[in-house]
Amino acid sequence: MPLPASYFRQTKIIATLGPATESKEMLAQLITAGVDILRLNMAHATHKWVEDAMWFVREASTEVGRHVGVMMDVKGPEIRTGKVEKAFEVKTGDPFEFHIESVEPTAGVMSVSVNYPGLPGDLSVGTVVLIDSGLIRMRVLDKDDVRVRCEVLTPGSIGSKRHINLPGVFVNLPCLTTKDENDLRAGVKAGIDFVALSFVRQAEDIRTLRRFLDELKSPAKIIAKIEDQAGVRNMAEIIAEADGVMVARGDLGIEIDYHRLPLVQTEMVAACRAAGKPVIIATHLLETMISSPMPTRAEISDVSNAVREQADAVMLSGETTVGAYPLESVQVMKNIIQSIEPSVSTDLNRNLQLHEPKAKMLRSAAKLAQDLGESAIIVFTRSGFLAYTLGALRARGVPIFAFTDNESIFRQLLLPWGVEPFLITFHDDPEETIRTALHLLSERNWCQVGTTSVVITNALARGKIIDTLQLRRIE
Structure with a gap:
């Protein structure tokens, strides 16, 4: 008979490749442990690293007799602060200025440049600006064509290359940057199986990427990362166009009210299941296992919830890139999945529309x-x-x-x-x-x-x- 349901794992595991796991020996152990897909995060990767990683993945797979898919996660359009000589503190009530890189800052006002020249045009007075994963909050007071003047709402330290979030603002950035296109050329050449597109805001973003992959003659499937309010708002059209969806809870949890994140996750999983598209739950699933051999009880419940919602896959990020316990993280994920799956309803997915x-x-x-x-x-x-x-x-x-x-x-x-x-x-x-x-x-x-x-x-x-x-x- 087939393996019993308690042993046959139906929820897939994705692990991100990084310094802790990029050797062929560690890859072999990850694949043997049960990883189904390996993710290449292109935020800081080089094309030589992609080439080497793909070679190691295929070699390790052949040696252990179990193959895995490879997903390239392209960085996508990001707004970041420019370089500063030394991180500096801002306090509640302080005036602060963002300016585009081609102009000088206003004298006597704390300021930082931004890498996106269209920022002043996209913002309105009263808009809230978040810096460094939402740790620092500011409100726009005034602006002109090259500067945005704000008031600090939440204090903190501002350093170089800090990520900027603009909740509710539709940013007029291209869905694919020049870096993304170059990374994709390297990935397609190396033989990637999936492309995860960051900050998908509308279905046209998927079509743009598909045209580019078609030009490269790549059969790679497209996974739409939904991680801002525009993506949530246009969820239905994005799901219809993409081959799958990733609930990217890192930025998404900053872009929307944090208490709504579980509701949005449930809505996305249900929408993907109704459309027959795979859905991946990502970010912070076992975050404490970066430095701890055991997860928290809350993390165990979080993974269990993803399994009960019947997501197709759960994803590890920092746990397997820089974590001290990458193999243990995979084993914990597998243990939770195999414990919870037998308790999931056996009812078939009646919301799936089948026409043919x-x-x-x-x-x-x-x-x-x-x-x-x-x-x-x-x-x-x-x-x-x-x-x-x-x-x-x-x-x-x-x-x-x-x-x-x-x-x-x-x-x-x-x-x-x-x-x-x-x-x-x-x-x-x-x-x-x-x-x-x-x-x-x-x-x-x-x-x-x-x-x-x-x-x-x-x-x-x-x-x-x-x-x-x-x-x-x-x-």
Whole structure:
């Protein structure tokens, strides 16, 4: 029989690569521990690092016999303070000025330059400006074409290259910077499987990136990072255009009222599930494990909540880039997932809109596999659509074994909930392909002899290829 539901993990784990994990030895351990996708954060990465990292990932995967997908997370448009000789303190009530880099600051007023010349045009009097992840708050009092004059609301220390957030302001920055485009060229050359686009504000941002990837002839899937109010407001159109969504709770928790963040997360997960698009929960999931061998009780509950909401994947960031306990973080994540998943509802995702007859057949397959008990779904796909849809149906406890002959699709199938992909050669005769797949599952102990599985594939009937749903026993 297939692995019991308590052991077959359906929620995927994404880990970010960094100094703590970039060696081939550590990568092998991460992959063996159960990481499904590795994330390359391009905020500070070089193209040589990308090339080396991809080589190490593929080599380590081959050595341990388990492959992973790779996601490049491009930096996106950011507004930051300029360089200052020495960090300085601002106090509540102090006047403060932002100025574009091409002009001199006003004499006698504390000030800092900004890297975005359009900032004065985007802001209005009364707008709140947040610096350094929201630690410092200011209110706009006045402005001209090159300067913005503010009053300090929350004191703090301002240093070089501090991030600036503008809650509720639609910033007229391009969705792809020159750095992003250069990074993507390097990533596509190295063979990335996914691109995470930062600060997605509208569906057109996704279309812009897709056109650029098409020019590079890249099949990489696009993950939209929703992390500001515009992204939340345009959630439906973004989800429709993207291949998946990341709930990027770092900046999002600054851009919206903090007490609304759990509600927005729940809304996004539900919207993605209804649209049949994978959704990733990211940021601060096990943050204390950067320096502690154990998570807090609140972090355990946070991960558990993501699993109960049936997100496709949960993501580690600092825990595996600079943390002292990267492998332990993956193990903790895996333990929580495997403990919580059996308690999740077995009801199929009834909100998923299925329009085509073949898609509706998938719902029947999921229900049949659940009713059989200790069963699995075996699907053959060249585009990945069938497997992604089956994952979106959320048949809890039913493994989805997806077979493909396309290497890119194989790695992209590592993201959707409950899908375990296999790369095989498809035969001209569909029956021969089925027998190959059943033998592989038995040989690798994914299914035991005698197990009845639901098989979705094509079949030849009087010279015509038809879609079929079959019951097959593992022999």
